[in-house]
Amino acid sequence: MSAHRRVFGALIRMDSVTKRYPDGTVAVDRLSLEIPDRSITVLVGPSGCGKTTTLRMINRMVEPSEGTILLDGEDVTRQPVTTLRRSMGYVIQNAGLFQHRTIVDNIATVPRMLGRSKREARERAAELMERVGLDTALARRYPYQLSGGQQQRVGVARALAADPPVLLMDEPFSAVDPVVRKGLQDELLRIQDELGKTIVFVTHDIDEAIRLGTMVAVMREGGRLAQYAPPAELLSAPADAFVEDFLGADRGVRRLSFFPAAGLELTTVPVVPVDATAKRLGAAAKSPYLLVTDVDGRPLGWSEPRDLTPGDIGTDRLLPYGRPFTPGTDSLRAALDCAVLSPTGWAVAVDADGKVLGVVSQSAIGEAIRTAHAGHAGAASAPVTGAVS
Amino acid sequence: MNGFFDIPSDLQNTWAGLIGLHLREALLPVLAGLVLALPLAQLCVRFRWLYPPVLGVTTVLYAVPSLAFFVVLIDYTGQTELTVMIPLAVYSLVVLVPAIVDGVRSVPQETLAAATAMGFGPVRRYVQVQLPIAVPALVAGLRVAVVSSISLVSVGALIGNQGALGNLLAAAQKYDRPELAANSVLTTALLAIACDAALVGLRALLTPWMPRGGRGRRPAVMAK
Amino acid sequence: MNVLDFAGAFFGDGAHWHGYDGIPQRLLEHVQYSLLALGLAALIGLPVGLVTGHTGRGGNALALVATAARALPSFGLLVLIVIMMGFGLLPVMIPLVILAVPPILVTTYEAVRSVDPAPVDAARGMGMREGRILLQVELPVALPLILSGLRSAAIQIVSTATIAAYVSLGGLGRYIVDGLYQRDYEKVVGGATLVAVLALVTLALFWAAGRLAVSPGVRRR
Numbered sequence: 028m029s030a031h032r033r034v035f036g037a038l039i040r041m042d043s044v045t046k047r048y049p050d051g052t053v054a055v056d057r058l059s060l061e062i063p064d065r066s067i068t069v070l071v072g073p074s075g076c077g078k079t080t081t082l083r084m085i086n087r088m089v090e091p092s093e094g095t096i097l098l099d100g101e102d103v104t105r106q107p108v109t110t111l112r113r114s115m116g117y118v119i120q121n122a123g124l125f126q127h128r129t130i131v132d133n134i135a136t137v138p139r140m141l142g143r144s145k146r147e148a149r150e151r152a153a154e155l156m157e158r159v160g161l162d163t164a165l166a167r168r169y170p171y172q173l174s175g176g177q178q179q180r181v182g183v184a185r186a187l188a189a190d191p192p193v194l195l196m197d198e199p200f201s202a203v204d205p206v207v208r209k210g211l212q213d214e215l216l217r218i219q220d221e222l223g224k225t226i227v228f229v230t231h232d233i234d235e236a237i238r239l240g241t242m243v244a245v246m247r248e249g250g251r252l253a254q255y256a257p258p259a260e261l262l263s264a265p266a267d268a269f270v271e272d273f274l275g276a277d278r279g280v281r282r283l284s285f286f287p288a289a290g291l292e293l294t295t296v297p298v299v300p301v302d303a304t305a306k307r308l309g310a311a312a313k314s315p316y317l318l319v320t321d322v323d324g325r326p327l328g329w330s331e332p333r334d335l336t337p338g339d340i341g342t343d344r345l346l347p348y349g350r351p352f353t354p355g356t357d358s359l360r361a362a363l364d365c366a367v368l369s370p371t372g373w374a375v376a377v378d379a380d381g382k383v384l385g386v387v388s389q390s391a392i393g394e395a396i397r398t399a400h401a402g403h404a405g406a407a408s409a410p411v412t413g414a415v416s
Numbered sequence: 417m418n419g420f421f422d423i424p425s426d427l428q429n430t431w432a433g434l435i436g437l438h439l440r441e442a443l444l445p446v447l448a449g450l451v452l453a454l455p456l457a458q459l460c461v462r463f464r465w466l467y468p469p470v471l472g473v474t475t476v477l478y479a480v481p482s483l484a485f486f487v488v489l490i491d492y493t494g495q496t497e498l499t500v501m502i503p504l505a506v507y508s509l510v511v512l513v514p515a516i517v518d519g520v521r522s523v524p525q526e527t528l529a530a531a532t533a534m535g536f537g538p539v540r541r542y543v544q545v546q547l548p549i550a551v552p553a554l555v556a557g558l559r560v561a562v563v564s565s566i567s568l569v570s571v572g573a574l575i576g577n578q579g580a581l582g583n584l585l586a587a588a589q590k591y592d593r594p595e596l597a598a599n600s601v602l603t604t605a606l607l608a609i610a611c612d613a614a615l616v617g618l619r620a621l622l623t624p625w626m627p628r629g630g631r632g633r634r635p636a637v638m639a640k
Numbered sequence: 641m642n643v644l645d646f647a648g649a650f651f652g653d654g655a656h657w658h659g660y661d662g663i664p665q666r667l668l669e670h671v672q673y674s675l676l677a678l679g680l681a682a683l684i685g686l687p688v689g690l691v692t693g694h695t696g697r698g699g700n701a702l703a704l705v706a707t708a709a710r711a712l713p714s715f716g717l718l719v720l721i722v723i724m725m726g727f728g729l730l731p732v733m734i735p736l737v738i739l740a741v742p743p744i745l746v747t748t749y750e751a752v753r754s755v756d757p758a759p760v761d762a763a764r765g766m767g768m769r770e771g772r773i774l775l776q777v778e779l780p781v782a783l784p785l786i787l788s789g790l791r792s793a794a795i796q797i798v799s800t801a802t803i804a805a806y807v808s809l810g811g812l813g814r815y816i817v818d819g820l821y822q823r824d825y826e827k828v829v830g831g832a833t834l835v836a837v838l839a840l841v842t843l844a845l846f847w848a849a850g851r852l853a854v855s856p857g858v859r860r861r
Binding site for chain 3: 564
């Protein structure tokens with residue numbers, strides 16, 4: 028960031044904003060929304076709900092018919108439209124890159140418009156390519172030579188180039204495949220951690236909204252706001268049938284994403300190393316199943332106690348242990364998922380190095396879920412900011 | 417007695433007669449061009465390597481001035497309508513081949529694959545799938561060919577009064593009657609516009625599946 | 641004698657290569673008429689096509705004007721204007737410009753219209769002014785198509801500029817018209833060959849211009 032002043036986000040307040048077209052259709056209906064600074068606010072809803080129109084009214088790509096939009100307390104109609112737009116990054120679906128310009132010149136567009144020298148703008152562009160996870164070797168390429176995911180990263184870098192306080196993103200990741208989309212979402216969360224912009228993000232994908240949003244505004248047909256809440260609250264207390272329906276069937280399980288697995292009580296009793304002595308095996312024999320690990324403590328598989336011979340446990344007849352979870356970073360949802368998929372009903376917890384920390388049963392996880400819900404019912408706001416994956 | 421529609425008797429024709437003659441001299445060559453262009457274009461689609469050289473030759477032919485074409489042909493076909501019509505057929509061919517090739521190529525691969533999967537043979541697929549979808553491009557080419565053909569017939573006046581309405585131009589100079597030249601230009605232009613409009617109507621009739629007001633891509637080659 | 645013999649005889653005759661009626665002089669005149677006509681037509685067609693293409697308004701009016709202009713017969717128009725105005729360069733320029741404006745106008749309009757709207761939206765969203773969007777975002781992408789419109793206009797002009805000779809001006813048409821009246825087919829074929837060669841040179845020049853002016857990102861290689 029060397030030469031650049033670090034610009035943090037700005038607060039956006041929409042007050043009873045309406046967009047009515049000459050033919051009478053109402054795209055957005057008396058929408059009031061306070062978009063907090065330095066956070067990601069997601070507008071989500073079915074197609075035709077006015078979410079994109081709402082976004083485009085913030086940088087006046089669409090002029091509101093009624094109501095006011097304040098940016099850090101100042102009416103957005105007060106300043107010239109081009110000045111306003113240059114203070115906001117804008118990312119759209121398919122990136123909208125300039126195909127006749129190289130990657131570096133695409134990113135340098137706004138700094139150049141703001142009067143920076145070509146060299147300075149290009150240096151800044153190279154810096155941003157690294158920030159969004161692009162190899163700087165791609166700088167001299169043209170957009171058609173990049174994959175869809177790479178193009179979208181360039182789109183984000185271009186929007187960030189002038190270090191604007193606000194970033195408007197209109198379904199930026201809808202056109203890429205799910206694996207690439209997950210990567211881009213992670214990257215966005217990481218960038219946001221570093222830069223602290225005010226990001227307004229439009230999507231029709233509720234999972235994306237819950238994953239990215241600090242606040243989520245669910246909109247419905249006719250441009251009306253159905254609910255505006257942090258994602259965990261959205262999942263636990265949908266305002267009405269429309270929101271509940273839009274969230275989908277398994278919102279109870281999805282909500283567990285917001286509770287960390289760190290609080291789970293692990294037991295090491297059924298865990299035995301592959302070179303366990305008869306005494307060690309005897310101590311563990313009360314458990315219906317034992318988890319066998321290698322000499323370094325990494326899991327190998329499950330076995331019934333009577334199938335094990337002390338000193339030389341055959342590893343070929345072990346049951347697979349499934350996917351383990353990591354209590355420090357994973358959520359209750361991940362832990363539950365492990366337990367459900369495990370052939371024994373026990374989830375395996377490992378540390379960052381993959382060494383077994385202990386195991387936890389389905390019923391113990393169920394107990395933790397009840398405790399978490401009870402704790403949450405007492406607190407007013409979200410238990411954790413942002414989803415734990 | 418020197419009115420707008422008073423045609424000098426040495427033209428041996430009435431105003432309406434000249435119009436009929438003009439249309440025949442202009443439209444028959446386009447028809448001939450179309451008949452030749454369809455198989456040639458299909459060959460260019462089938463054998464991709466054939467298209468660039470065909471384009472090269474046709475561009476050169478297109479650049480040969482019509483008058484020079486007429487004069488050279490006089491040796492073979494005399495001062496007749498045929499001498500006027502042969503070059504016009506060549507120009508039409510030149511406009512139509514790329515129009516048809518681009519049109520047929522614009523048919524999406526998935527559509528062709530779907531047709532093949534349903535058991536269409538190559539001929540049936542061409543007639544029932546590719547050609548109908550290429551109609552907008554084909555008609556766009558026809559519009560250019562027809563309008564330019566109608567305009568060029570007039571040049572035939574220079575080779576022994578074979579220019580139909582163009583003959584009025586020579587008469588206008590000979591008898592110093594500018595209104596005959598105006599008659600020639602206006603009538604020719606109106607004929608061109610009428611034929612153009614008829615083709616637009618024909619396209620609407622042939623392509624009920626096209627969205628109204630949808631713009632078909634025009635070919636790069638325009639009127640001569 | 642066939643066409644090739646005529647051409648061989650024409651170009652083999654040393655007398656055709658110098659003097660007032662020599663090939664260099666006629667070629668120069670022809671190029672001058674063509675450049676002037678193309679320049680005037682571009683001066684009209686390009687700005688109008690760019691602006692209507694950018695705003696998307698007036699497309700129907702434009703199509704109407706283009707259709708009407710295309711319907712006007714070049715040769716008839718020339719004769720009519722000469723009868724009314726007398727001989728000169730202007731009576732030749734008017735039909736040539738009317739001939740060349742429609743392809744330039746329509747192709748430029750279509751070229752700008754066919755530019756992907758996403759980059760235009762992105763440019764507007766990042767605070768670019770309309771004029772800059774047209775010149776820096778739409779024009780570079782539309783350029784190949786715009787050049788193709790200019791190219792077909794140029795080739796039509798080169799071919800049709802021969803009519804200048806009919807109203808006593810110079811150019812390569814001189815050989816064709818004189819050849820017609822003198823029944824000298826050598827001259828006619830020679831003149832036609834020169835026009836065709838000039839058209840090919842025009843084609844090559846536009847190809848080169850495309851290589852130079854169109855961004856590799858648009859050419860995709």
